[in-house]
Amino acid sequence: MNRILLSSPHMSGKEQIYVNEAFETNWIAPLGPNVSAFEKELAAYVNTKGAALTNSGTAAIHLALSILGVGKGDSVFCSSFTFVASANPAIYLGAHVTFIDSEPETWNMSPQALERALSDAKKRGQLPKAVIVVHLYGQSAKMAELLEVADQYGVPIVEDAAESLGSDYKGKKSGTFGKIGIYSFNGNKIITTSGGGALVSEDEELVEKAVFLATQARDAAPHYQHSVTGYNYRMSNVSAGIGRAQLEVLDERVFQRRQVYERYVEELSSIEGLQFMPELTGTKSNRWLTALTFDPGIMPITPYEVMDLLNKENIETRVLWKPLHLQPVFENSRFYKHHEQEQAISETLFTRGLCLPSGSNMTVEEQDFVIHQLKQVIKQPLLIKQII
DSSP states (O other): OOOBOSSOOOOOSOHHHHHHHHHHTTOOSBOSHHHHHHHHHHHHHHTOSEEEEESOHHHHHHHHHHHTTOOTTOEEEEESSSOGGGTHHHHHTTOEEEEEOBOTTTSSBOHHHHHHHHHHHHHHTOOOSEEEEEOGGGOOOOHHHHHHHHHHTTOOEEEEOTTOTTOEETTEETTOSSSEEEEEOOTTSSSOOSSOEEEEESOHHHHHHHHHHHBTTOOSSSSOOOSSOOOBOBOBHHHHHHHHHHHHTHHHHHHHHHHHHHHHHHHHTTSTTEEEOOOOTTEEOOOSSEEEEEOTTTOOOOHHHHHHHHHTTTBOOEEOOOOGGGSGGGTTSOEEOSSTTSOOHHHHHHHHEEEEOOOTTOOHHHHHHHHHHHHHHHHHHHHHHHHO
């Protein structure tokens, strides 16, 4: 069997129409009709006033923090349980990052830990310029509680919804609750432009500023004039064409990924010691990746062992994100736990969790093979434990 990938691109077949149009009209350079159309279509899909396309989700976060005035010596708070790209843009700007633990119901930022971190920061006279809340594996964080806490201290929230495009939270699209929302169209995301991202906001002036900064911050003048530092961050017209076709099938991709998740649950949830990532009441996850944990007190096998054994069967899996507060590059950063006297939730999840192949283009036969092999991997050490 060919290698079963974690999350591969899934083309609709219509992408070539928009790409050919770009070639036929010679709109190969950055910007163009596809860029303008994709921005309008994305804003309409998530029901926000504006969107700015970028060449990566990381670039969009960098723009968001720049617009919010983050600079050298400032502070930014960020979810710890995430990919490093969530926090790196703060470092680009010379800011210090404080990391916030997860809570168990969504695996995302803990409102309790955020409140303690903001309270301490206020006492020091060093409130952050922004809080970056990540929506992990498609599951929206507890935005109502997080916004209530952040608003008490007057700190804006940037939603890193790179993994949650198409997810719902209390009737609204993930990424549209904070001051700025961020999406990613990287090759492994639920829809892709190969590489790319977007910034969305209800503040149209803010979106316009993002576009300005992303196009080298060129002033309105008959010559090249620049009053502030800008970036070369815009998405190309060709990539935007791919994105337009992908956006047309986004709801279908969400449905397909949720079907993948439901098949895993049906076949595996009866195994003692295995738990799937929860879905908070009032939310609908796009189930970008199906994630689960192994209880070490019941299952004598680690996620790394499972990953290695499945890899031998040509199945790609991935352990959960290593919390950023444990990364060597952030070893001197502050970290606030969900419960002060207990092990951090994010650390527990990291040591116990695994992501299974979840692509919307994975066949039922491929998923059956993954399920069979996973059961065999789990079964062997359990039999050994029973004999001992």
